């Protein structure tokens with residue numbers, strides 16, 4: 447790679463946020479340390495080790511609970527500005543209010559800020575306390591109230607120092623995966639029913655947390671005397687031929703002062719995940735099928751929050767099939783008018799995670815019988831054999847991310863978008879990172895396309911992941927981290943059999 451002499455016009459702006467992500471359960475370990483309660487992943491990995499393909503668990507994982515100082519140093523050495531989705535494991539904080547858990551996150555946040563790293567915090571990355579699961583978990587709407595209490599505690603304890611919040615990470619993997627297909631903890635199989643009940647509670651919980659933040663904290667925490675220096679990274683990427691790039695980095699230390707109104711830089715949202723859905727042909731059926739895929743993946747949470755109420759196509763499809771399955775009312779639980787208003791507008795930006803692109807084909811209506819989320823969606827997903835792949839077989843389709851960003855802009859009235867996860871995996875056995883360099887170069891270029899060609903308001907980009915970590919049901923067998931070379935030498939994720 448040659449280094450360009452000047453930053454060209456396709457540079458990311460000075461205040462564009464670059465960062466890397468992790469999630470509490472995937473890195474922390476310390477599963478029962480200092481009064482932390484058991485969460486649904488602790489429970490399931492202990493009870494049934496075969497639930498994880500490799501038989502592993504995250505009892506120790508990257509041991510960040512003990513090694514957080516080293517991790518902050520590593521992050522600093524890498525020059526990353528934000529360590530995002532360093533979620534709070536809520537079992538660490540609230541079985542009863544757990545002072546050592548609070549102290550752990552306070553110390554971590556303080557160390558990040560001292561090193562000019564901006565924490566972007568997610569409240570819930572899949573780690574429900576097991577005792578709440580025993581009351582039914584997310585399909586039980588009462589859980590929204592407990593979540594609201596937990597959110598209030600987090601805002602009160604950490605809100606002076608945290609400017610970027612999101613409530614949930616990827617509810618699409620909490621609800622259909624956890625309460626529908628049963629592939630993720632708590633492994634409830636109730637497709638077409640549990641997923642929608644879960645989604646409704648999650649949306650209400652999100653909205654409650656947003657309103658609590660707005661009403662009780664946002665303004666008050668603006669008064670903070672906190673001054674912080676931020677490390678801004680300019681990153682310019684120039685495509686000189688289809689396979690050749692020039693790029694240049696530039697680092698700047700800039701300090702904020704109180705004259706910047708903090709309200710402008712205190713942002714709260716939710717993180718939603720979807721692949722881009724490209725119609726397999728331009729037949730109307732396939733074009734509509736691709737839209738259905740996006741609405742059932744992303745719109746099911748995005749529409750209530752950004753536009754109001756469930757997406758119409760989701761209401762229509764679930765209603766139609768429910769009726770034919772002899773339900774007296776739709777399996778999609780309705781919102782009251784008050785709830786629609788209460789949920790609508792509860793965001794300051796769109797948190798977007800995206801990993802892939804699928805070709806989508808319409809399929810014919812399946813016979814009525816057992817309720818099923820997939821039958822409600824009624825599409826088939828394919829990949830194109832001509833797509834480039836990483837050495838580990840993941841399709842590299844950067845234009846899919848450009849199209850997805852444009853779709854979010856057009857569908858949700860041009861919001862600020864923070865890309866909260868994007869990245870690619872390998873099996874962790876090689877230190878040669880050619881594939882990952884290729885992946886990130888292509889995807890960053892795709893983000894620039896969205897910014898410069900489609901005028902999408904992208905405010906930041908976050909790589910998954912900062913550290914190799916516990917990849918849920920795949921255990922430690924796939925890894926996504928950026929600093930693999932450095933990481934593998936310095937810091938070992940412990941596998942436990």
Ligand code: GBH
Pocket residue numbers: 469472615616619719799801802839840841867870871910917918926
């Ligand atoms: C995110 O989930 C999660 O937020 C995070 O916890 C997780 O570790 C991360 O993705 C990586 O999986 O490598 O081609 O096989 C999004 C769902 C499912 C997206 C697995 C990436 C693997 C694509 N992820 N998928 S590939």
